[in-house]
Amino acid sequence: MLAMLTLQPVSAQNPAGLTLQIIPTEYSSRISPDASISFSTHGHFHVLLTNTSTTPLRFFEEWNSWGESALSFEITYPNGQTVRSQKRPQLLREKNAPTTITVEPGGFYVLDVTFTPTEWQLSPRLEKKFGKSMRCRMRAIYAIEPSEDARKEDTWTGTVSSSERVYTIWP
Known part of the structure; x- marks a missing residue:
């Protein structure tokens, strides 16, 4: 069963x-x-x-609880339904620390996305009702909320999003 999320508009800026x-x-x-x-x-x-600024930027790494759900996707299906897909929280961790990665000016951080239903909530790979492939509109959103840990680690906080565009997803 798919849960509907109330989506807050993501700034185009x-x-x-x-x-x-x-x-x-x-x-x-x-x-x-x-x-x-x-x-x-x-x-x-x-x-x-991508860091297009003139100063290094620090981001929480994906493996820890501070960075695991930073990346999400806003997906609009052909029937008009819009959902937010993000990684499921890892409830049991052997280790957890607010580790960061530094991206130098002109550098980038590559995030690998599988959309496996066990790892991602509301994964588009579960949408079998649209046939072999599914055409949808999608944008990526990367957001880190301000926190004491982010301040201590001098880590970037805010929201950035990609352009929304049409993709054909092949499960």
Whole structure:
């Protein structure tokens, strides 16, 4: 059963010096004029967080509880339903610490996305009702809320989103 989320609008304005981009597995082909994300062929796709500023930026790493749900996706299906898909929280951890990664000016942080239903809430890979492939609109959102730990670690906080675009997803 899919849970509906109330989505807050994501600002079209991204913070200066930071961009977010979905890197599909294929941009277009004879089969699909849209950018495609194929899990049967590649098993994953990437999201690229780029530091376009003149200073290094620090981000929480994905493996820890501070960074695990920083990346989410706003997905609008052909029937008009819009959902927010994000990683499921890891309830049992052997280790947890607010570790960070530093991205130098002009550098980037590559986030690997599988959309496996066991790892992601509201995964589009569960949407079998649209046939073999599914055409949807999607944008990536990367957000870290201000916190005492973020302040202590001098970690970037805020929200940045990619452009919304049409993708064909192949489960």
